[in-house]
Amino acid sequence: MNKLNFGPAGFGGTILEIPKNSKNPTADAILEVSKIGLSAMEIEFVRSVYLKNSVPEKKEEIKNNAINSNVSLSIHAPYFINLNAIEEHKIINSHRYILDSLNVGHEIGAKTIVCHIGYFLKQEPKKVLENISHQISLIEDKYKGDTKLGIELTGKKTQVGSIDEIFYFIDKHPKFVKPVIDFAHQHARENGYFKDKKNVSLFFEKLKSYPEFFKNLHMHMSGIAYGEKGEKHHLPFREADLPYKEILANLKDNKTTGTVICESPEIVEDALFLKEIYEKL
Numbered sequence: 171m172n173k174l175n176f177g178p179a180g181f182g183g184t185i186l187e188i189p190k191n192s193k194n195p196t197a198d199a200i201l202e203v204s205k206i207g208l209s210a211m212e213i214e215f216v217r218s219v220y221l222k223n224s225v226p227e228k229k230e231e232i233k234n235n236a237i238n239s240n241v242s243l244s245i246h247a248p249y250f251i252n253l254n255a256i257e258e259h260k261i262i263n264s265h266r267y268i269l270d271s272l273n274v275g276h277e278i279g280a281k282t283i284v285c286h287i288g289y290f291l292k293q294e295p296k297k298v299l300e301n302i303s304h305q306i307s308l309i310e311d312k313y314k315g316d317t318k319l320g321i322e323l324t325g326k327k328t329q330v331g332s333i334d335e336i337f338y339f340i341d342k343h344p345k346f347v348k349p350v351i352d353f354a355h356q357h358a359r360e361n362g363y364f365k366d367k368k369n370v371s372l373f374f375e376k377l378k379s380y381p382e383f384f385k386n387l388h389m390h391m392s393g394i395a396y397g398e399k400g401e402k403h404h405l406p407f408r409e410a411d412l413p414y415k416e417i418l419a420n421l422k423d424n425k426t427t428g429t430v431i432c433e434s435p436e437i438v439e440d441a442l443f444l445k446e447i448y449e450k451l
């Protein structure tokens with residue numbers, strides 16, 4: 171069966187009913203996500219890998235809740251990662267953030283950890299990609315689990331992560347790296363890329379050039395405000411110009427399976443909104 175899972179990027183401060191005295195809010199959130207009809211959740215380690223030192227039982231509960239309620243889990247790794255950092259301590263920390271996220275991912279059964287992989291820092295692009303690829307090799311050598319390193323399509327050209335840059339890393343690390351397709355970021359980094367609807371199908375043709383990944387994609391979607399320099403901030407779908415219906419229609423026509431994580435300010439409501447539109451198509 172073809173299946174596309176929809177879910178929120180995180181759960182804190184949402185309409186999900188998580189008991190205030192919950193001992194394991196992440197595990198409880200998974201049950202709530204499933205109860206309202208969603209089937210994915212991204213766990214936000216964006217400020218810290220908060221489950222790293224949790225007792226094994228807690229991680230076991232998260233894993234089991236996800237399996238039992240058919241919720242596909244992913245993790246967003248910390249924002250502080252930059253595999254092209256100049257200072258050595260920043261590289262060491264980036265390795266640690268990625269490996270900690272991957273290890274927790276393995277323990278809780280998350281398929282993907284999502285990473286903003288680095289910044290160009292005005293250096294020569296080719297050199298930057300080579301540097302980052304080298305760092306990825308070092309991490310790949312150290313990691314023994316089966317969770318994949320997802321490289322996110324970024325919202326600004328100063329951040330490494332155009333679709334072609336992601337393909338470069340996939341070519342170099344086909345067993346370890348996977349793409350994370352953020353449609354809002356693609357829209358923003360090209361100053362309104364999908365406003366020309368022809369670009370929606372053009373972009374899908376590009377994705378299809380990697381059929382192995384296209385079959386099972388990890389995606390982010392939200393409305394977005396942008397300018398010449400790319401991404402400004404995320405918006406609810408109704409307040410933005412991202413042609414989400416065309417994007418969802420392309421996902422349906424191409425029978426794309428995988429996960430769509432909603433990153434709009436109303437993460438749960440808008441995940442349901444997307445799912446509803448997708449199902450009616």
Ligand SMILES: [Zn+2]
Nearest residue numbers: 246284286322
């Ligand atoms: Zn992200």
